[in-house]
Amino acid sequence: MKKTLLFTGTLIGSLLAGHAASAASYTVQKGDTLSGIAKKYDTTVDRLKQQNHLSSDLIFPGQVLQIDEQSESEQAVSNTYTVQPGDTLSGIARKFGTTVDALLKLNPSIADPNFIRAGQALQVTGGQASTNTYTVQPAAAAVNGQYIVQKGDTLSGIANKFQTTVDRLLALNPQITNPNVIRIGQAIKVAGGATAVRAEQSVSAVKPVAAESSASLADRIIEIGEKYLGARYLYGASPSRTDVFDCSSFTMRVFSEAGISLPRTSSAQAQAGRTVSFNQLQKGDLVFFDTDSNGTINHVGIYAGNGQMINATVSLGVTYSSLTSSYWKTRFVKAVRVLN
Incomplete structure (x- = not known):
């Protein structure tokens, strides 16, 4: 009898120890978000809110959150989500701290992002994202901003590879x-060097050192942005x-290196400067988009001229994108000019 009790006690103790080992606590740091913490611990925002009895996504520095680390079987389940009646793709993206673009990449079977059906199983993390994200990284293929032509290459093919245009390469x-x-x-x-090329080709009189013209400042901003081409995307990046960058940390960083302060988020940056129309765009203007089609600005890029913008995207990191493509053109919201 004693042996049985001893075994039972040992078994219960082991189970309790095992349960304790799967639990962790985390002290919220300045700049943390609930979605960022969820990603760090391979869990979801909903799970964190349930575990900590949170009624909203609001957290504050110094707050201690309890985090139950998921077993492999639990993680496999949490990688998928079953669509409920009334769900939208943008709503699911917010729930799991991701974006509509990322969900579309994980679920290529979705032909129309505005049409999902109740009961449909969607992959929300891991899987394809871990293998298909960042398949094109200009920084990896270029050395010091230069690319060596390979057999079968064409100039237009190289332009596509580095998300730029033939005219820009020329x-x-x-x-x-x-x-x-x-x-x-x-x-x-x-990449890079465009400002230096233009400077060598231009013949100008000696100018006062006082104020840099908005045109040359715009060139400098694009040149600063180009040195980060290929940097990976990380939501909530410092x-x-x-x-690593997200869209607004990229624009904030680039403009700060040019001596211009911008707010942290894309929605806040949209309130800076003077609004200009799409047809009035000039190099250095900030361009804003609603990629979730929910009426809220959630993406920003820097207009680089010739219908191109330089921006930090989920799939390619910092890259050039065409504003005339059907994707960006239909999601454009506004543009602002912060350069004088």
């Missing part, structure tokens, strides 16, 4: 006289980091 590489003729082993500049 501007960066004046030695290319025929865009249809490039040779294997040729070094082509794919503005002090330069290895």
Whole structure:
């Protein structure tokens, strides 16, 4: 009998110890968000709110949150979500601290982001995202901003690879006289340097050092942005980091290096400066989008001229994107000019 009781006590103790080992606590730091903490601990915002009896997403520095680490079986379940009546893709994205774009990449079976059905199983984390995200990273293919032409390459293909245009490559590489003729082993500049090229080609009188013109300041902003091409995307990235960005930490960082202060979020940045129309866009203007189609600004980029913007995207990190593409054009909300 004693042996049985001893075994039972040992078993219960082991189970309790095992349960305790799966639990953790986290002290909220300045700048933390509930979705960021959920990602860090491979859990969900809803799970954190339930565990800590939170009625909203509001948290504050110094607050201690209880976090139950999920077992592998629980994580496998939490990677998918079953659509409930009344759900929308943007609502599900908010619930799991992600974006509609990320959900569409994880669920290629969704042909129309405005149409999902009750009972449908959606992948919300992991899986395809871990293998398909950041498949194109210009920084990895370019050395010091240059790309070496490979067999079968074309200038338009290289432009697509680095999310830019043939015209921009020609501007960066004046030695290319025929865009249809490039040779294997040729070094082509794919990032940066555009300001220096223009400066060498221009002939100008000596100007007072006083104030930098808005045009040259815009060029400098684009040049600053280009040095981060290929940096990965991280939602909620600290503005002090330069290895990863989200859309508004990128614009905030670029403008701060040019001596201009911007608020932290895209919605707040949309209130800075003077509103301009799409047809009035100038290099250096901030352009804003509603990618969830819910009436709220949630993405920002920097207009770089020729219908292009430089921005931090979920799938490609810091890259060039075309404002005339059907995706960005239909989601455009407004533009503001913060340069004088």
